[in-house]
Amino acid sequence: MTNLGDLEIFARVVSSGSMSAAGRALGFSPAVISKRIKRLEDRLGTRLLQRTTRQISLTEAGQGFYDRVLGILTGIEEAEAYASGRSSQAQGVLRISAPTSFGRMHIAPHLTGFMKDHLDLKLHIVLTDDFTDIVAEGFDMAVRIGELTDSSLVARKLAPVRRLLCASPDYVARNGAPNEIGDLARHFCLPAHNNDNWKLEGPEGSLVWHPEGPLVTNSSEIVRAAVIAGAGIALRSTWDIGPELRSGQLVQVLPQWEGSKNLTLSAVYPSRQFLPAKVRLFIDYLAALYGPVPYWEQ
Amino acid sequence: MTNLGDLEIFARVVSSGSMSAAGRALGFSPAVISKRIKRLEDRLGTRLLQRTTRQISLTEAGQGFYDRVLGILTGIEEAEAYASGRSSQAQGVLRISAPTSFGRMHIAPHLTGFMKDHLDLKLHIVLTDDFTDIVAEGFDMAVRIGELTDSSLVARKLAPVRRLLCASPDYVARNGAPNEIGDLARHFCLPAHNNDNWKLEGPEGSLVWHPEGPLVTNSSEIVRAAVIAGAGIALRSTWDIGPELRSGQLVQVLPQWEGSKNLTLSAVYPSRQFLPAKVRLFIDYLAALYGPVPYWEQ
DNA sequence: TTGAGCTTTTCCATTTCGGAAACAATGGCA
């Protein structure tokens, strides 16, 4: 039967992109890495890595094998954590990927509350707006906003996402508030950072509006600052501008229209038979935190 | 990181119930088994097996660990098979559990057809009417008839199960056919081998009938022979008595009533991210064989 | 009470494993 170390080494070689780098990471000499990759390939009777002396790439068999090996390794990790930690205590390292803005505003502030209940757990949080492949990147879970489709992942809904049109009071004072959807054409519209069209739902059904405005950016934070500064009308999520709405820094316009409803805030994780306790506990924590009605909606 | 051999040894010790037996099965001396179990426990910091010199039992931690280890081992097996066999060829051993009667009548006759397409595959088929724990018993899949609930398994429907009331023509000639459901009280009823009540559905809704008759047995085959021999009325599946209905050896009675519809013939297998090719191919084969309308219904 | 069968420990031969060094090959950079 395969030596487990070989699988670990193989996975590390793939993720780091080089045998030498894997050797450094794992504390082995390059010679060992080379020998064990070779042994693994010999036993499998297949070439897993296509290598020139300068570069390494996965063969098709290697890619499929790698996908599987990742699952196996985390499975072993989970089994060991279960047996060691027992009684479903969280321990080890919990690796999370989350959207930048949401992570900063609604995850980061609550982390200490979770950590003080789980002293044996280390958190490793990466904020990015790319939809990274969480299993290939080695994340235990991700927080996502959107419509979810990837079938190899399991999603648990954390909260609905409401998006509404808003502007600053002084913008409204200067330009007036739109009364019907067509009025938007006469306003400054601030597209979202991903530059999407606005999918709106209203009393007359749904429509797609293509926002045109003076500002295009890839940063959600800049759009946010711009609309608060009075630059125009934006379609923002309630989790993003809830406090500003309450404080009066922003007001809702065209309240009969809202962003398309099939967006959700979700926790996603690889589908496995045994969910690590650390992942389950953290998702439970977030779900309890955001509740049936999130605090930013109240 | 854990040595994979330790996990394999641990799993074998649990399944065989003794270290010595595991040693014999794996070709190791008892000394080695003992040492490696001890090492595994030391690293996990938990006792996995409670042992008296004469007997071995799993601790709670050991049970949970064992469940996980089984999944890991089959995962590795699948990963290796994938890389070695490539292009999703079936190979290795496919272990199947199936109901005795159905297996004999509707699986066994078709096995050669499957085997000739997959020469590298060995089949290992166990017929039993117990609902065995397929993952603990080391089966890759099972064919089941019934209502399915086990959440740790995935079920794929192969065919609907129709059950209807029938008797032999000479029984009907001697005793007459029942005209309405209440007439059953005046007939010999042959309960199924599991001695269940009959859940029937008819034009007036559903009801539960408690069949009373001269014959009680745990063998489905005996009930089947008895009804053909004219001993009474039985509720039988169409896959069981289809040919007899067609040949006239049996006739349907009370045709407006049928057995409860929420029974299905299904293939079940452990939920895993990667389904072994051998399992997928065999289930596809059965599904194609039984089709949308099974051949025994035509 | 005895004996068979089990687990565990001890000691030893063997195998495996990891590393240093030497070598070959590749791509970046001046």
Add this chain to the structure above:
DNA sequence: TGCCATTGTTTCCGAAATGGAAAAGCTCAA
């Protein structure tokens, strides 16, 4: 274009691990 740093591979050797036989201690059944 030519140099050089980096990478993968091979060889050889010391160190660590693995597996087995034998002995000991224990439990259950006859």
